[in-house]
Amino acid sequence: MLRTIALETRGAVFALGLLLTCLIALGHLDWQDPLIMILGNIRVHITALLVFIALALMVAGARIRGVLLLGGAVFVLALVYRDLAPSSRLMATAEPDLKIIAFNMLGSNTENGPSIADYLLQSHADLVLLNESGPVVPFLEALAARYPFQLGCGGEGEGKCGDVLMLSRLDLKEPRITRLTGASGHQTVIARVEIDGAPLNVIATQLLRPYFGEQQIGEFNALRRLLDGLEGKTLVAGDFNAAAWFGPFSDLLDATGIKRAAFEPGTWPVELGDLGASIDHVLVSGNAAFTAISAMPDHFGSNHRGLVAEIALTPERQ
Structure with missing residues (x-):
């Protein structure tokens, strides 16, 4: 038996x-x-x-x-x-030129807005790229003490903030607010910064979820065209709603030559920690290299873990 x-x-x-x-x-x-x-x-x-x-x-x-x-x-x-x-880049041992925070805060997470704003002010980041930005919109004036250059508001009507924001201590040149496709539910913000005289394109974006099917594929194609139209080094960060091994995402990396960190923290769901899917990414092009990347120490009530990345733009000079 x-x-x-x-x-x-x-x-x-x-x-x-x-x-x-x-x-x-x-x-x-x-x-x-x-x-x-x-x-x-x-x-x-x-x-x-x-x-x-x-x-x-x-x-x-x-x-x-x-x-x-x-x-x-x-x-x-x-x-x-x-x-x-x-398309994977191992950590470099060079000194970083730039510190980035990329965080999907969850738009309904307004009760944690003050804590998120305090964290960003104390983080010493150079660039903060935010998805579902509602929780910190009331604190943009306070955040200007550290990040006087802000992009993402005003693109859809006077004074109105979209769901993707770029906050910077560096001057944002040639700022643009757009959408990847007409079907996109999220805006994409684009600007250029200069670090020690070297230009860097910066893109903050959020793609549709995979259950939108071909509409998400259309956004990947549009992002590819956007990257193809930029000259020089580029940094892209945001919620791609796609794991690194997802075909359209890896195809984007192959087609554009942009790189990801070889070992990315899991970002969703937060309960799984590093074992979760890495659907939020920081990507760099050219010879720029990651010197560190990790999850934020707290998810502040969001359903995503934020990323903290340090980047050397010319690692071979070190």
Whole structure:
């Protein structure tokens, strides 16, 4: 009786492993179907669960089935590494030229606005790129003490602030407020700063969620065109609503040559910490390099963890 139960349990676990394998395979497809896109964003997490199931089967005596599932999981992770390696930049040992904060605050998180504003004032950041900016809009005047140059208000009517803001201690030259596409629910802000005489394009953006399907793909294409139209080094940060291994995101990196940090903190959901999906990113082009990147010490009631990045614009001169 116990042997029969054990065999049936192992069979059920193996069937679950096969189901996960099918979901992972679907996540690799280049469809514009929202379900496929969601699976594409979590396929690494599904693969991690598949590894656990494979090891459990091997311990339980179903070695062949366990090895088959483990082999499939290793193959998937190898594909992810292949896709990410060319666009991943290891930390440099140079002195940083710039400190960045990128944070999706959650628009309804107004009760934590004062705490977020205090954190930003004490952070000593050079640039703050904010998504769902509502919580700090009432404190923009106070924030001007540290960040006198602000971009994101006034683009949709006199005095009105959009949902993406750029706060800077550096003069923002050639400022623009736009939208990636007509379907976009979020604005994108663009400016240029100069650091020791060297220009740097800065873009703060937020893309639609993957369940918008082809509309999100359209935003990735529009962001690619925007990057192609800029000259010189560029920094892009924001909530991309896309994990690093998600096809359209990795395609954007490949097409534009812009780089991500090789090891990004998980940003969503906050409950998973570094094990969560890295859907918020700081990206740099040219020979600019990350010297540090980490999650903010507190998420201040948001459903995203913010990012703190330090960047060396010309690391080879150090």
